[in-house]
Amino acid sequence: MIDEALEDDAVCYVLGKMSSADAAMFEIALSENAELRAFVAEMNNSVASIALAAPAAVPPRDLPARVLEGARKPVKPAKVSRVQWLPWALAACLAVTCAVIGIQIPLLHSEMEMLRETNYNSGLRITLLESIQQELNEKDALATMRIATLASQVDAYSKAIAVVVWDGERQRGILKLSNLPPLETGKDYQLWVIDPSYSHPVSAGVITANAEGMARADFHPTTKILEAAQFAITIESEGGSPTPKGKIILAGT
């Protein structure tokens, strides 16, 4: 059953009114919820039908010929004058600066690779990630949005895949885990955010994996995170712990 808030999100998504970051998060939910996918498909049709509410008009008759002619033309490399270089040079400088500021972009590439392996709508998801990457090239987005892939800290979890999407502005995130080995009875996974402002890691909640070793969690840390320097997952006693006591199995920035 989809609740009204999720339906609102779905409509917002279909109308193209979500930010790239929110759309990427919604895409994750979409990939895992068949009912939501069906609702989105129906809303797509309803939204598109609104176009027919506008009166039809006489379109240019020669437009198909123009389109086809344009498609037949080979693309010639444009002659670039020195003056035209300037904005490109500035853009290149900005891109280099952004690359130095954050290490998120290689991580995004890893995330893209992982998403390519998923079954649903991977092309669209990659497009969304590319748009996030574009956003991350801008300072504002860099400050609020993080995508972290967590690396295994122990051999038993060497095949595990863990990705965190963190929205610092909204203080919320999504964790996706797969390829987890079976967990001992009476134990739980717990996600932590390491923020240098605090002396102890901040708990982001207990994570329960399914029988296939997969888990997905929307998390809201218990304390306001000023800087998410690192994410880590430990194995704790069932129900979790106020401070990490178990072994760190996955961690990453």
Added chain:
Amino acid sequence: MTPAAPTGEYLVEARLISEMANGNEAAFTAFYHRLAPNLYGMALRMMHDAKEAEDVLQEGFAYMWRKADRFDPVRGNALTWAVMIVRHRAIDQLRVRQRQEKVTERVIEETGGMEPIDDESCGKPALHERALLVRAAMKHVSPEQQQAMELAFFSGLTYDEIAKRLATPLSTVKARVRRGLVKMRGFLKEELA
């Protein structure tokens, strides 16, 4: 639930797109003449400028010609695919040209009620029957829902901006759009069943 494979008129359009993917220019021209009157009408409603609407339409159809092989008839009908492509270009254009304020004023003036329909001025477009059905469906939603839906669809405004324009809480705007669309879905399902 898996969307059904195309039937009836939708099948005609799906076949034309399939031919387009094989490089059939005649199929492209036929597809254009079938959908363009409604898509151009939508673009005009969004851009409020014939030249800009034409540019948007041209970019949209150029994309459809290049990417026809990406259309999957099982995941959605051809009209939805084409509308979304042209609408995205129109919204990009609205944002780039930063003409929202101007456009919004006009959209708001126009969404006070349904516009008079004059489809006959461009002959009887292929989608005439479907357009009549949508207009009938629109009568089943409240004027507030219709206004919110049309602003959300035809303007390049964000939900926040729509809420501000209508002096209505954001949550109310979202609920109006959602409820309107759900009502339309129900009506269209019944009529097409």
